[in-house]
Amino acid sequence: MKISLSVPHFFGNELHNLKQCIKKRWISSSGSIGTAFEKRIKNYIGSKYALGVINCTSALQLSVRLLNPKPKDEIIVPSITFVASVNAIVYNNCKPIFLDCDENLLLDTEKTLEFLNTKTFQHKGACYNKTTKKRILGVIAVHTFGNLVKLSKKFLDTCKKKNIKIIEDAAESFGSYYNSEKKKKHAATLGDLNCLSFNANKIITSGGGGMIIFKDKNLYKKGIYLASQAKDNSTYFIHNTVGYNFRLSSLHSSVGSAQISQISKIIKKKKMIHDLYKKEINKINGLTILEQPHYCVSNFWLNILIIDRNKYGLSKDQIIKNFLGKKIETRSVWYPNHLQRPFKNFQKYKIKNSKKLYENSLCLPSSFNLRIKDQIKVINFLKKKFR
């Protein structure tokens, strides 16, 4: 039997909730089922406003739109991220500025600060790029694989001072939090606009869905308006701007509500999977499991294997291929976006780590329902170098 990378697990209450949708005859968007899911997510992470949308791609697209972009405005984004973070910028006719990652595969906020402090200037309250003379609207902080971008006080203060809005892309890090302060701060609560994913492979799933978490009530209201086709009058169909068909359906919301009730159990199991990988794989010469940064507690969504090829003797590509032969699904870390064909002509700033991280890192099977014997199988293949 195939060992999958990250597949959903159902706990039983999903079907119960789906039955309620049919019973209430409420399967499409808006209505109490969607609101209930939004409320559960808000309560869990401790935020005020949440809007369910069809997926995290649309959450990111709408978040950029809510910054009121003009064509060719710029947004900072890490090179290492799923392409949706970059597409969200391009959909809005804005331009990405690619930044490097730190050793944790996370946007390097030190380097971003350096860029902001040396390569931009302020004009009429906005931040401009010295190189392109274009306005920089925001930064998308992508919390990859469960770990959180180092959103230090200095970074947050600088962005605020320069009027750079922060969009947290927390697609992979729902449930992770910063432990550096007395009160724990959840992913998706620090930025101006914050995006979650409930795609099937995520820590909890709605079977497809996303959410925007807002700090500001007016922005939240505008988000609802734009996500609902911008109807200024729904009897006469007056539209004063171009909106989107982005609301999350009740079917998906109902599954999401079922899953969020199991989040503690899921994270507990995910940590066990992580701990076993770490314990066993870190013993292997040339292999390491990526750990959570000291300043946060991860949801341990996906485990990243870092390969020192010279020491281990096999490359990332060879390992992926060998696993595939054993019916074990792994995948590479994303190919750096500043090198992708549609984006290679956009600005990049001192990118040094991203390419290397891409070449040395892959994702290991980490599903909630990964059996210990299967995990040991994965570990043993690595120990014995597939021999």
Add this chain to the structure above:
Amino acid sequence: MKISLSVPHFFGNELHNLKQCIKKRWISSSGSIGTAFEKRIKNYIGSKYALGVINCTSALQLSVRLLNPKPKDEIIVPSITFVASVNAIVYNNCKPIFLDCDENLLLDTEKTLEFLNTKTFQHKGACYNKTTKKRILGVIAVHTFGNLVKLSKKFLDTCKKKNIKIIEDAAESFGSYYNSEKKKKHAATLGDLNCLSFNANKIITSGGGGMIIFKDKNLYKKGIYLASQAKDNSTYFIHNTVGYNFRLSSLHSSVGSAQISQISKIIKKKKMIHDLYKKEINKINGLTILEQPHYCVSNFWLNILIIDRNKYGLSKDQIIKNFLGKKIETRSVWYPNHLQRPFKNFQKYKIKNSKKLYENSLCLPSSFNLRIKDQIKVINFLKKKFR
């Protein structure tokens, strides 16, 4: 109890299908459940290629994208349509050219032919707008309220000759067909790209969803690629163009499959509703029910009341307001798009009927489960002028 405009009805098999999704652990996009829904739709309308997408808005957006638009290319669209048909053009950085409607609230193809024959010129195999000098890529033929745009042989031939692609927006007309030829031709089978909606208010629903029907296999393949985030390699995440997260989920597909099996029953009931409205309301001085054009058979999705204010004595607005007071939901025909704020600066060609049609037309309750006594209530309010 409120009488709704158009709400879904469940037949029992929807829940059965949802259970299968959970049982098969397949609730997200792609996989056999989605393919089965696509197959059922294809078989029903008689087409070769179908791609389930998250909604009809995304179907339209992707259809325009599949015409390979360059910024400022132009697309012809009727002024009277739900805003999504126009937004799909704008999302692609193209410009709409607004055309008028005929007396059936459908794109006036005679006037469109006149526009194409007098206001365009050909250059290197493409059609250009004499006024703007921009390339005209296509025309979106919107089949409103169940009725079909008169896609005459002359119109189809002219578009082909001028290399104008036809996108059928059949969101409201799944199940309707042309009866002018020996073999019945279903809506969404004549255009190069054709869009369906399974929104909750439609003739059948998936609870939110849409579909693109293709004639061309390569275009279909490109559609799948673009709708699936344009992954040229899904292990290494290589993307050679900007794609979308547009695939329809299995949850929604499973509901759609349940509903399509009931389509004959639904259309039969819809025709009964239409016939009763027509019989009773056409007796009232100053009121008429919009009939199907002679060249097609409608699915009778929504019934349109046409008001001669001078004869009837009440305006559309007064009627809507009066119904609202009786807890009966009606809605206006869409406000003409060439007058909407985001679109009012785009080109329009001899629009004369649209505004008048908007002022004189409203949609009457037409749900599958509309009870006869409720329908008679609606009719009697109109007969007695709400007195």
